[in-house]
Amino acid sequence: MKFEIKREVLSEVLNNVSKLISSKSSIPILQGILLEVDEDELRLTASNNSETIQHSIPVDGDSVEVFKTGKVVLPKQIVELVKKAKKKVEFNLEGFTTKIKSGKSVFELNCLDAEEFPKLPEVNTTEPNLRLRGTQFSDLIKKTRYAASTSETRPILQGVLFEIQKDCIHLVCTDSHRLGQIKQTCENSSELRIVIPSKALDDVLKTFDLSKDVELFAKDQMILLRNGQTIYFSRLLEGNYPDTSRLIPNDFKSEVQVDRKEFLNSLERIKTLADAADNGKGGVIKMHVNGVLTISTHQAQTGKGRDEVQYSSLEGEDDFTISFSAKYMIDALKTVDCDEVVFKYQGDMRPFLLVPSEQKSYEELQLILPVRTT
Amino acid sequence: MKFEIKREVLSEVLNNVSKLISSKSSIPILQGILLEVDEDELRLTASNNSETIQHSIPVDGDSVEVFKTGKVVLPKQIVELVKKAKKKVEFNLEGFTTKIKSGKSVFELNCLDAEEFPKLPEVNTTEPNLRLRGTQFSDLIKKTRYAASTSETRPILQGVLFEIQKDCIHLVCTDSHRLGQIKQTCENSSELRIVIPSKALDDVLKTFDLSKDVELFAKDQMILLRNGQTIYFSRLLEGNYPDTSRLIPNDFKSEVQVDRKEFLNSLERIKTLADAADNGKGGVIKMHVNGVLTISTHQAQTGKGRDEVQYSSLEGEDDFTISFSAKYMIDALKTVDCDEVVFKYQGDMRPFLLVPSEQKSYEELQLILPVRTT
Known part of the structure; x- marks a missing residue:
């Protein structure tokens, strides 16, 4: 693996994906960031076990130039290191050591094996279950998510119910003392009833670019959200969300x-x-x-x-x-x-x-x- | 006690003095703010036992109008209450209840007896030991205070030594691993050698208006700093500050x-x-x-x-x-x-x-x- 990249391009992405990393994580590899370098794109992935975020940087020959493909897990210090680097940064992987040059500075980072990083689930991303404008998506969440429970006694109430029908989407969130509900017509959506953890929605709003569309794909007990060059995975909450329609x-x-x-x-x-x-x-x-x-x-x-x-x-x-x-x-x-x-x-x-x-x-x-x- | 005051005038002062209040204080009266109303000025005082800050608001008949003098200790909720009040706020003390009117809102706050608030030490403030421009004062602190010790083992090293001579001021601060020192000529100062706790200096910089002069008065184991309408008291650190001159x-x-x-x-x-x-x-x-x-x-x-x-x-x-x-x-x-x-x-x-x-x-x-x- 060998490539050169403009500092600001890489720094922005590192900053974004690293928001998911917890230094308290007991799994060492999840304290790092997976970097995969292909001919046509760089992919950076971070995960906290229940959520995963991946951001792609297209190889355009201007801000990124790839000399050799490869992959590795970088320690989280890479985030600050790149932030403080000079204009251009060169990466060069040898064994499990990544040599990073920028200006006169040379760093040799101890890295981990990319093969040990948890694999992303395979989700077919041709037909989204739902597509919304970014601002619309954040509006829907803002008007419901605040009512989520913070108590562990009924875990299902820590999420927001997304009920998607042919031409309409229905969000409900309640902690059993209060409830937020929103109904909106939308086009070309496919039927679905899932409960997304409220923490995942918070993380999504922190990392997504709301000027771009958000697409939602669901499969088994997973959800995938796509926003520009970013994709985001989260586990869903399992269990029956209470029927709240009778309460209104x-x-x-x-x-x-x-x-x-x-x-x-x-x-x-x-x-x-x-x-x-x-x-x-x-x-x-x-x-x-x-x-x-x-x-x-x-x-x-x-x-x-x-x-x-x-x-x-x-x-x-x-x-x-x-x-x-x-x-x-x-x-x-x-x-x-x-x-x-x-x-x-x-x-x-x-x-x-x-x-x-x-x-x-x-x-x-x-x-x-x-x-x-x- | 009865007076009317513009919200922004009172709110700014309350915000400033309340920085000293710790909700962890075990002395209930120190969780409140002493308000004294005279014919010619309002005084607000807060204390955390080792430091005290007092701010005066002159009665000008425009932003403040006094109908009846008096004093009381207001609970700290007054800070937020005034911040959220309408343009003008009216205070009216009856017994130990302060009635606060603003627009259509009426609050009755349970207050404490002003007599129980710790008395300020009497310091003669005609001739300061030292007078500096605010920015100069903050510069001196910035270049020394960072080296203060955070360890409890030698409490004297948690402060900054101010050594004032006839025509020069000398500041030293060391945690025994590093040291910051500054010497500056100044006029009309009077001899003094005191150690000011670094925490007190932090608090002073947070509350003082650095566009105004800072005057320093010392008496016994106390220091008084005056800055515009604000005066600030702190205990000094007792003990011998090590002789650092041989180290340089x-x-x-x-x-x-x-x-x-x-x-x-x-x-x-x-x-x-x-x-x-x-x-x-x-x-x-x-x-x-x-x-x-x-x-x-x-x-x-x-x-x-x-x-x-x-x-x-x-x-x-x-x-x-x-x-x-x-x-x-x-x-x-x-x-x-x-x-x-x-x-x-x-x-x-x-x-x-x-x-x-x-x-x-x-x-x-x-x-x-x-x-x-x-």
């Missing part, structure tokens, strides 16, 4: 429309009162609607607070009180892009909905369970 | 002048090879001077590396080798503002110096002990 109410006693930002600011103001012991959850907020929307809280240690938000319209019952977690309400409000949100109430101990005042290209809703305060 | 060599076998940035980049490149287990210390670097300056390292796990730096001039012996800690050399090079540095060598097992090629308004030097490699 249709009948409401009252619908209150309010300015999203103003409501959010009020809640964040009130949330500051929460004790440090509350871990930023912001405690319980009581909301009273009667001519105006009043939110209040009482924290034994710190004191109490109250704020008012004028609502822009109300339909139905105009005198009710409901209590909820400040954090849940703030998280849900943050997922909405609209200027105004509608709060849909069906009783003080029944789950309530938060929806944008105008549904755009997709249909979204956030559901929150109230808190019993007496 | 005067005779050298060789003096090599080299481009600072190029040398730094080379070292940082080589340092990337260090094992993760090294905690970013970068291991030991061997430097060989013979026509060119060659640095190299050999890390058992990762591999080896070598780089060359052309030097611009050399006086004396032109063939020698010395080994040192990569981190120590990098830290020292970073404190120098000059384009070129001079490496002063007096033998492979003797401490060496690093000085800027041109001494500006002050005389500075960095000393490093070599590492025995055989």
Whole structure:
């Protein structure tokens, strides 16, 4: 293996794939980066055992020039080394030692055998199950993933359900206290029902170029996402995702429309009162609607607070009180892009909905369970 | 106590003084902020027991309007609360409850008795022991403080020695493996020899406005620093600071002048090879001077590396080798503002110096002990 490459080209890719490497990994080879050099492309692969990312660099004869093909696993120090290198970097593999020259500097890195790096699963990537614009893909995740459970008790709830039908995609995520759901029409997708771990979705958003399309392929208990020159593999969560359709109410006693930002600011103001012991959850907020929307809280240690938000319209019952977690309400409000949100109430101990005042290209809703305060 | 204040004025000060508050403090009152309201100024004070910061806001009738004087200790939630408040905030103390109104929001904070907040020591602030421009003050600290010890074994080495004479100030800091020293002429200073904890200096630089002068007053085992509307108290370190003057060599076998940035980049490149287990210390670097300056390292796990730096001039012996800690050399090079540095060598097992090629308004030097490699 011998090639020369422009520093910035390689550095960007190394930086990207290395995000998946954990220095705590107990498998030494997974602390390195697999480098494969062919006539027509360089491939860099990193894996944390449940997720794998691979990025290709086409050999164009300008930024990359290949003299001899080959493959090896580089130690993770390569990331910093290339970042600090001069304009051009030359790689030359001899045995398991890679000689790296840049300017007057010469490094000899101890490397590992490429054959020992876990093989990527073979997935047919001609027909994706789903194709979305990058921004669309990140929007779908943003509006659901926040509701994933962080508890180990029901692992399936740590993921986001992707239900893909012929002409529509349906995402649901719930930790059983709150739920985010989105439905969007799309073309040429093929039927699928999978649960993607929320951590994998976080990693994907960190590494993908959202100006490019995202294609999704699923096979057995694996998913492959393709984005430009990057492909990303993750295991899927196994088990039955609960049927959440019955949870979404249709009948409401009252619908209150309010300015999203103003409501959010009020809640964040009130949330500051929460004790440090509350871990930023912001405690319980009581909301009273009667001519105006009043939110209040009482924290034994710190004191109490109250704020008012004028609502822009109300339909139905105009005198009710409901209590909820400040954090849940703030998280849900943050997922909405609209200027105004509608709060849909069906009783003080029944789950309530938060929806944008105008549904755009997709249909979204956030559901929150109230808190019993007496 | 009753007053009204513009949010941004109060928020900036709260943000500044609260940097000293540790939520781990075992003394509940030190988790709060003392607010004192007089006819002509508001004073906000925070303390972590060994350091105290106080900021005054003059009552100008525009950004602050006082209706009734008084004092109270506010819980630290006040910082976030004011940050999220509307344009104007009204404070009204009744008993130990402070009512805070802003727009339509009303908060009632449980507060503590101002009488229980530790009293500030009385220091006569008419004649400072030393007065420096803010940037000058931060420069002096930057060039010495980095060499402070982090080990508990000799607490006195965790500070920076300030030795002030009639017309000159002398700063020294050493952890016994390396040393930073700076001498500067100054006017109207009064004699003093104190050791300021390095943590206090960090906190001071975080909170001070360096476009304003810094005045230093010392009394007993306390120091007071004044910077604009801010005053800052810290305990001093007790004990005898070692006499370091004998450590600084005067005779050298060789003096090599080299481009600072190029040398730094080379070292940082080589340092990337260090094992993760090294905690970013970068291991030991061997430097060989013979026509060119060659640095190299050999890390058992990762591999080896070598780089060359052309030097611009050399006086004396032109063939020698010395080994040192990569981190120590990098830290020292970073404190120098000059384009070129001079490496002063007096033998492979003797401490060496690093000085800027041109001494500006002050005389500075960095000393490093070599590492025995055989």
